[in-house]
Amino acid sequence: MRLTLFNVVVAVIIAIAFAAVNAAYLVWAERRGAARIQRRPGPNINGPFGLLQPPLDGIKLMAKQLTIPGGADKILFIAAPVLAMFPAIMSFVTIPFSENIVAKNMNVGVLMIFAFAALGSTSLLFAGWSSRNKYAMMASIRAVSQTVAYEIPMLITTITVVMIAGSMDLMEIVHQQSGSILSWNIFPLFGRSHNILMPMSFLIFFTCTLAETNRAPFDLGEAESELVAGFHTEYGSMGFGLFFMGEYANIVIGSCMTTILFLGGWGCPFGLFPGVWWFIIKLYLLIATFIWIRWTFPRTTIYGLLNLSWKILIPLSLFNLLFTAGLLKVF
Amino acid sequence: MNQSMLTHPNLFTVEGMAGVVFLILIFVTLTGGFIACTSRRVVRAIAGLIVCFVGVAGLYFFLNSPFVSMMQLLIYVGAIAVAISFAVMLAAPEEKKKLGPTGPLEGPLAFGSAALLAGGFSVLVLKTKWPAMAKTNDGSIKEIGIRLLTEHSMVFELISIVLLIAILGALVLARRED
Amino acid sequence: MVAYFSEIYYGLISLLEGMVITFKEFFKPTVTVSYPYETLPMCDRFRGHVELIENEEGQPNCVVCGLCERACPSGCISLAGEKAEGEKKKVLTKYVLDFTRCSLCGSCVEACNFNALTFSKEYNLASRRKEDFIFDLLGRLEERNR
Amino acid sequence: MSSPIQLKPDETFILNVGPQHPATHGVLRVKMEMNGEYIVNAETVIGYIHRMHEKMGELKTYPQFLMNLSRMDYLGALGYSHGHVLVVEKASGIEVPERAEYIRAIMVELNRIASHLFWFGAFVMDLGGFSPLMYALQDREHILDMLEAVTGSRLTYCYFRYGGLYNDVDDQFVASARKFIPRMRKSLKKYHKLVTGNVIFRKRLEGIAPLSKETCRKYGASSAVARGSGINFDVRKNEPYSVYPEFDFDIPVYHECDSLARYNVRMDEIEQSLRIIEQGLDKLPGGPIMPEKKPKIIKPPEGDYYQAVETARGSFGVRLVSDGGKTPYRLKLRSPTYSNMHLFDESCRGMLIMDALAFMGSLDLVIPEIDR
Amino acid sequence: MICEETKRALQKLFPADEVIAETPEEAVDDSEKKAKKPVPRANGLLERDYAVHGYHLDAQVAADQVVEAVGILDKADFFIESITGVDWIKDNQLEVIYDFSRYDFDLCRVVIRTRVDRNNPEVPTITEIYAGANWHERETHDFFGIKFIGHPHLIPLLLPEDADFHPLLKDYKA
Amino acid sequence: MAILGLYNNLSTYLIIAAFLFAMGIYGIIARRTFIAMLIAAEMILAGAALNFMAFNRFTSPDPVTGQIFTLFIMAIAAAEAAIGLSIVIAIYRQYDSIDAEDVVQLKG
Structure with a gap:
């Protein structure tokens, strides 16, 4: 695909639109899903099945006044929500939804997504710091230490997959899982990997995505029962809206990564329809799992969370890395 | 030019x-x-x-x-x-x-020296004619990996030891004496 | 080492058990009622604000004895009556319930010996103005009869 | 979990939890001095919804005051009315018909289950799980429907009268209560699977916030706070009143002293209350619900009377000082959470804020009941 | 029985003759008789009928004996139930009532009371013995204005922090 | 539109690198808190790394060495930051300040 001005602009617009629409309707899905789990109807007044609820909520948020607390660092306060949204949208650029639908495929795609994810944690930090609110401050420190702790097992697990694929190109990784359903990375015995620990690394990766995106049960950054609303305590209006969208965009990216690295990307288990639909089915099933988990479990403690990372996930993923390296040497 | x-x-x-x-x-x-x-x-x-x-x-x-x-x-x-x-x-x-x-040296002094440096370097850069040479490889990630583990493996190992020591040192320094 | 892995294993199992429960709940029918659109009937003994009971002629049973007024812990009932010429009983001329102070305890109904008071089934009693909660029960009775 | 580190004064900061903090379940404020996430010192500030019920008791006649009791604790209102009517009956020597006593016990136990269910949901919500609250509310709704059908209101029941009850229960109530018991047992199993067994939940509560027996005694803790610390204390057993001696039930006691023990005590109490209701429905005698002879105006003879009952939140005591008049000379309401809450200041020192808030949830606070 | 032991222990607080004079076991419950003598009760230990009053022992002590009496109960493993006051305006006295009970099945409720002058109500604090008395004493101070000497933090608890009134006094008008 | 072709010019990168380096020097001299000095030091390193990368791109026959050197610089910078920050925290504990002038005892 040739890089032209038109392509770039369209790609950026599509990425933003995709992120925004996803964020809006994932909120809707989350509310409906939570309601179903709790045996309530959920939003059902505006439009059929309440489908007009997200745009109306958006309009309401936009109509609100942006209040900046006195004593806050104004520039950082405004910059933080933008910073939350920016990396998420940038990451969409390199995610291949199918063989053709990718804005810009890069041979360092995996690395790029992690680099921008790292950028995302600074937004939490600045949001918490600039709010001049003790709850926000505590929450942002929590959230950042959490993201830093979970980046490590996540990266190690990704390296395992990269080692198996021999490439950091997301397209390439998917291509190697093509074929039957059994050649997906998550299934150990038939694919390229021959690594029987692959389901475990899938689990580790999925847990890390939960933690990286600050989702329950790891949502310590916005632990509403102890830290009020966490790092976005002081945010109202579209500032809050951007954080919200950023969170859901991150969920989508995390699920995309899981799909690509473990579930064979757009590879279809059996024919039927084109690959991009399979990608989207896998993506939304993972997101549904996110929602399902969110409404089932209580929140962990901060030390429980760090213990999980340092005492369980990192040793296991390191062992997995060594094991995979050994296997690659043997086979 | x-x-x-x-x-x-x-x-x-x-x-x-x-x-x-x-x-x-x-x-x-x-x-x-x-x-x-x-x-x-x-x-x-x-x-x-x-x-x-x-x-x-x-x-x-x-x-x-x-x-x-x-x-x-x-x-x-x-x-x-x-x-x-x-x-x-x-x-x-x-x-x-x-x-x-203001620091140990007053602001203007620091500014002066920094400006001197920047200006000097810039003039130097613009005055110099830099020779261009033919490339021997494409500088891809694969190349970097191979070179890191062959030619520069010693440095690579040393860097990892430095990092390890730095982490340990940071832990020791930041620990509270109970 | 065994304890380490068994902890992970049983932890995972317990998490999955919880997820199975919420999964099952997901497919059960909803139990809530979307309130303004559907409502449930109030039970027979529901204690709303008080109301006067009328006799066959549409007149209140009240004989203006004032027992309810005295029984009320919050002093929200005020009533008045007058004895018409030639009549034996007093006739109720005013019965005002200050609902802002009423706590729906039902003491007035219990105190009444003449079957003159009962609870209404009204519960949609929201308003922005305080005056809306000064109920003229006699007027309400007349309105019902009209 | 104590912090042995000596802190410089400027290493701490004040965190003002409340009065509108989501974890405080009402208008309670805790001024916490924090070192990072650790609590160095805490001072609870209460009284935001203080209504001076005791003065109202002195100003109103006995029957007029009845409705105030249910406003003390909106979740387990009947237990509080029970204590009040018992002390007045004891003082003025009113005999209560047996049927009324049984119905009272059944109602109080139903109300206790409702209160515990709400606490269960709110507690899990404090820990960040939201769905259990909804499930608990579904079960609680059945209880409220039953109570509403009998008493006429859903929360602030004004049901007990001196000597008896406001109105009788009908067969429909008995039938629905009988149907409720197996349903509740089934739900309890669900809760245990969904919440009690959950590894995240256990990790958050196990070994957190230990309360020694001595602390409980010095602060006068009761209910699950005491029973979770290995104290076998329940007013229903220690100081039997009403018809409780007729029932066969156990007092759950756990010796771990942590938040999980307090949780377990309350969950087991739901089971025990179900047993009491079951027996009460079996034994429910016929007869009147009000005594035949009852003084028209209640004027307890001069003296000083005390009655304690076990409400959903612990040992609730009423001290009645009468001078023989139509109104009490002094009416002291000893609320259980007042003592339970008082523990918090001392016990939360050195804890992480999230553990402290989980601890606060495990105390089962109802703020209007503390503030009175 | 813990009741007997406590009774014996508490009785040591009073001079022997006083106890004998003021321990009419049955007569106290007779309200008519009590009504005839309006004088406040003298200090002493009474054994009450549990079925009528709801407690077993009732000890009225002088204000300076409170700490000692409470100390006896603390040693016997009682827990503090509540502290409250009563305004006896006719006698120009304020009464402070301490309720104690036990966690075990050896039931014994003890009430300790003390009467102080209404114009200068001062009672020593028992927070040193029972930490849980802290709030109860603050509450009593709120409602009656009774000063607990030595209390660490005697500021309004339930009332607003600038409250200077004591609502449960009989001569308080809102 | 000569200005749009700047990205293909070695001198541009070198001048930017020189400016970063100079700003770092200014920061180190003028600022008095340790953290600000650390930030300035990071900028000096960034300037140096940018120089390596620029020469690597435009003049070096082997475009790998410069990249590897930059990677090493990053590792060193990370180590430096870790040690530097822990020193800052230790000093803060000891002296209640991160101001370089307050820490007079270090002057010996």
């Missing part, structure tokens, strides 16, 4: 776009650096540093090295800047003292 200055890309081509993006990156880098060095608030300085590093990562991208560019983001922004912010939050929670403009 250099040879490449002679090309005049059109604004509406990809090369022209790249030029615009490059100008933005220069602006971002220098503004970020300026904020980082002059802001009186520590956190703003860190924000400036982050902006500066993002700009530098972009410059690396223009230098045909996406790998180093991403590593720049991952390490500098994701690790170093965050670590500095952490230290600020731990060590100066009240931000009682803002960063003073």
